[in-house]
Amino acid sequence: MPSITSVNVTHLHLLLNHVPTVGAVAALGLLIVAFIRRDESLKLAGLEVLFAVALITLPVYMSGVAAFQKLRDQPGISDTAMRLHQDVALYGFTWMEFAGFIGWVALWQARRRGRAATALVATATALTMLALLVMARAANLGGDIHHPEIGGALATAIDPSEFLASKISYVMVNSTWAWPASETVHFLGLSLSFGVLLAVNLRILGAMKQVSFGDLHRLLPWGMLGFVANLITGMLFFVGQPKQYLDSAPFYWKVVFLMIAGANYLYLTVFRKSWSEAFDPGTADKAMALASMFAWLAVLYCGRMLPFIGHSF
Amino acid sequence: MLNWLESLPLSVWVHESPSVWAQPTVLTLHTMGMAVLVGATWVLDLRILGISRNVPLSAFRWTFGAVAVGLIVNLITGVLLFMGRATTWGTAFPFLIKMILVVASAATLLPIRSYVLHGDPDQRDVSSRVRLLAIASILTWAGAITTGRLLAYLVP
Numbered sequence: 001m002p003s004i005t006s007v008n009v010t011h012l013h014l015l016l017n018h019v020p021t022v023g024a025v026a027a028l029g030l031l032i033v034a035f036i037r038r039d040e041s042l043k044l045a046g047l048e049v050l051f052a053v054a055l056i057t058l059p060v061y062m063s064g065v066a067a068f069q070k071l072r073d074q075p076g077i078s079d080t081a082m083r084l085h086q087d088v089a090l091y092g093f094t095w096m097e098f099a100g101f102i103g104w105v106a107l108w109q110a111r112r113r114g115r116a117a118t119a120l121v122a123t124a125t126a127l128t129m130l131a132l133l134v135m136a137r138a139a140n141l142g143g144d145i146h147h148p149e150i151g152g153a154l155a156t157a158i159d160p161s162e163f164l165a166s167k168i169s170y171v172m173v174n175s176t177w178a179w180p181a182s183e184t185v186h187f188l189g190l191s192l193s194f195g196v197l198l199a200v201n202l203r204i205l206g207a208m209k210q211v212s213f214g215d216l217h218r219l220l221p222w223g224m225l226g227f228v229a230n231l232i233t234g235m236l237f238f239v240g241q242p243k244q245y246l247d248s249a250p251f252y253w254k255v256v257f258l259m260i261a262g263a264n265y266l267y268l269t270v271f272r273k274s275w276s277e278a279f280d281p282g283t284a285d286k287a288m289a290l291a292s293m294f295a296w297l298a299v300l301y302c303g304r305m306l307p308f309i310g311h312s313f
Numbered sequence: 314m315l316n317w318l319e320s321l322p323l324s325v326w327v328h329e330s331p332s333v334w335a336q337p338t339v340l341t342l343h344t345m346g347m348a349v350l351v352g353a354t355w356v357l358d359l360r361i362l363g364i365s366r367n368v369p370l371s372a373f374r375w376t377f378g379a380v381a382v383g384l385i386v387n388l389i390t391g392v393l394l395f396m397g398r399a400t401t402w403g404t405a406f407p408f409l410i411k412m413i414l415v416v417a418s419a420a421t422l423l424p425i426r427s428y429v430l431h432g433d434p435d436q437r438d439v440s441s442r443v444r445l446l447a448i449a450s451i452l453t454w455a456g457a458i459t460t461g462r463l464l465a466y467l468v469p
Contacts, residue, residue: 198349
């Protein structure tokens with residue numbers, strides 16, 4: 001069986017790389033129309049698209065770094081052009097995740113109160129706009145990598161240590177404490193989000209029948225807190241030592257399962273079912289709950305096995 | 314004694330075998346056990362501190378089942394991991410701190426457990442004594458995870 005690491009990451013990146021920009025335009029369009037029409041359900045649709053785009057932006061960024069690792073030694077491709085693109089993309093990624101996070105909070109609030117605070121949706125919209133601008137710049141610089149003729153004058157000499165990714169990597173690799181401290185936070189975060197999802201999914205699977213789903217939905221932000229902590233620390237590891245992850249099969253699987261788990265999180269957040277205590281989950285709900293628990297255990301397995309099946313630490 | 318423990322065939326296998334079923338699997342199960350054990354405990358602690366206060370405390374009785382599963386898995390995998398490193402960890406200060414924190418965390422759970430199991434099924438309010446225990450439980454488990462994780466760096 002061919003290993004997952006044999007996926008052509010450069011092609012994958014070329015396939016996925018339009019999602020953040022095109023997706024952000026779609027989310028932004030929905031949100032702006034929703035504001036003009038004062039249409040609450042359209043706002044929710046825009047926020048859901050935003051969350052999905054923020055989720056997919058993770059493999060887009062990672063496949064880009066993988067493509068860079070593959071292409072960096074090839075003649076005729078400017079190292080500086082790729083690094084510049086990658087660095088702007090890292091800023092774009094950060095803004096996109098920030099927008100997706102605020103969008104998630106608005107979705108959670110909307111499910112609880114019927115509608116999200118206008119200020120919250122407006123903030124998510126503004127952040128999406130900013131993320132789109134930075135991503136568009138990144139996309140433009142990405143195009144320059146293969147088409148220097150349309151790129152105009154590229155700054156030929158940028159000190160590689162000036163890049164954000166290089167600075168993060170320097171601290172992560174050279175500081176005595178940065179890596180262990182991030183690992184510790186990563187483990188605390190995983191316990192918190194796993195516990196919350198265990199409670200919510202067990203309710204769907206039939207435990208705590210006397211409790212309304214709405215009351216457990218109240219716990220989801222705590223799970224999100226753990227997830228945010230792990231996204232931040234996880235990205236510090238990845239940006240710190242990208243090569244050791246990109247050469248490692250379990251890492252690819254981990255990202256695949258993270259996407260499934262993330263989609264599940266959106267499902268649990270917007271869950272348009274009865275919140276009464278009589279709520280009796282159907283087969284599809286139970287399948288989603290099982291998939292969620294399986295995906296999180298798989299993320300955990302792939303993550304912990306990274307040093308052994310793959311060769312990263 | 315520690316030397317003897319570390320030289321047992323099982324200890325050597327866990328620590329040195331190149332098989333994925335040795336150290337890698339034991340360590341991964343230890344991490345999964347941690348997620349179940351600490352995750353379920355923290356959810357209960359959050360409820361005690363007032364998150365999802367509409368839910369009666371008795372609805373969270375299932376957490377003790379999850380905690381028991383996590384504890385048993387981590388006791389077994391923890392002993393296996395210790396056997397492979399007995400001489401080093403047995404005399405390492407961070408490991409001692411971790412054990413103290415694990416025991417302290419488990420100890421905070423006992424009074425919380427009897428409070429939740431023997432209370433009125435519809436009870437929603439929590440006494441301030443149990444709230445303090447919940448705070449202690451959150452902090453001691455966080456400390457146990459921190460020292461456990463740092464063990465890999467402090468006692469290589």
